[in-house]
Amino acid sequence: MDLPQALRHHGDVDAEPGLLDFAVNVQGSGPPRWLRDRIAGVLDDLGRYPSAAHDRAAREAVAARHGRRPDEVLVLAGSAEGFALLPALRPRLAAVVHPGFTEPEAALRDAGVPVEQVLTDAADGHRLHPAAVPAAADLVVVGNPTNPTGVLHPADDVRALAAPGRVVLVDEAFADAVPGEPETLAGEPGPLVFRSLTKTWALAGLRAGYALGHPDLLARLARSRPPWPVSTPALEAVIACCEPVAVAQAREAAVELARLRAEQAAALAAVPGVTVLPGRAPYLLLRLPDGRGERVRADLREAGIAVRRGDTFPGLGPDHVRVAVRPAGAVERLVEALGAALGESGAGPRTESPPSCRKATFTQPRGVNVAFLQGGRA
Structure with a gap:
């Protein structure tokens, strides 16, 4: 993929209708x-x-x-x-x-x-x-x-x-x-x-x-x-x-989302071969074993799961994928599919702890995160 094409690639392209959507970072299938x-x-x-x-x-x-x-x-x-x-x-x-x-x-x-x-x-x-x-x-x-x-x-x-x-x-x-x-x-x-x-x-x-x-x-x-x-x-x-009421509700949603993120990061880190990079946002960047990224993305798609490819982001490669934070049921499907795609050849569970810049010229699950904004809990 050349640079102009890569720069215009966004997660909605990966999230075809009918797939369990980990590619797009929108929380929920619609507003409260x-x-x-x-x-x-x-x-x-x-x-x-x-x-x-x-x-x-x-x-x-x-x-x-x-x-x-x-x-x-x-x-x-x-x-x-x-x-x-x-x-x-x-x-x-x-x-x-x-x-x-x-x-x-x-x-x-x-x-x-x-x-x-x-x-x-x-x-x-x-x-x-x-x-x-x-x-x-x-x-x-x-x-x-x-x-x-x-x-x-x-x-x-x-x-x-x-x-x-x-x-x-x-x-x-x-x-x-x-x-x-x-x-x-x-x-x-x-x-x-x-x-x-x-x-x-x-x-x-x-x-x-x-x-x-x-x-x-x-x-x-x-x-x-x-x-x-x-x-x-x-x-x-x-x-x-x-x-003010909406801002307060969004703050509560952020706390719930952080809890879900931590649980999802732990579950993914337990998949042999998956490295979960550190972060604070409502998505996680994963690194897969060398040379396996493209095949794993294809296997996930065959299993009905969309993830965001990482190689269209400058500085990342085909073994990087980004996944949105989702509820436990959806995460279980992702973990199971990742485990099956990677088999027993992974490098073992791992999370990275942050330790120089260089120059270079699914259908989304309903009520994710914002469910409690509608009166319930995700």
Whole structure:
């Protein structure tokens, strides 16, 4: 797979209908009932264009949630729209920290922006080293927690990326899925931060998120947007998910998700040949025995299970796979299928403990994690 094709590969391609879905990181098969009702409540407004007043209400809700001003908020049709807008910043050189979500680099390369990949090192726990970023880069993109490694970088390391004339974009798509949201910079004025609502609230089909940053920077980012870029239902979803009750419920969900993650990591580490890399996000990065990855993925698919291939992420190879956190019943199926695929030739159960960056030019189970947001426990 060549670089442009690899950068555009995402987990939804791996998760064909009918497969048990460990490839996509959305939690649950759909939003909780109360959120569905809020979105359905604006359907009668679809005959009118999204209003400036509705957008302002959404920005006010986000601002209150993060302790910002409304003019420091730009509501997006999902984080992916924000990445597509990055060329409007006219960077001379972009540095993208990898392994990481590939859409920012794809959007920048499509626009002809020079991109330098900064690869973190597995031997160092994929730790971020700010000094490894080229000094000439006037746009730096980093995920926190990083997708697919799940590594949560210390906020001070991310702050250290700041430099005169440089925009630092922190992709916090999964920050609300980590209990307490440690290391977030969403409430700070310096960096540009993207947030997504599609993961915790199962809104991938609606496209809802937002950017936080200085008003002048947001104005530059938005200058190439078409009129009415965010739909009325998405604006209402942003308001609903940023209200205090929803934020509190998401925090509870993150705690439950962390418990499920720990149990899943232990179960997978007990499969001979599977190495579970350390992380904090609602997914786990696995390394399979050398040369077995492609065959194992095929065997899992034959067993009705979809996992996210790792070789489309710069810095990873075909023996890496990413799996979303799922309930115990689904995990049992994955563990059984992995064991069968690897047979008795694995290297034994193993988990890695984090110990330099280098430069380089199923149908989803219903109610996963957010089930208790609907009134029950996962």
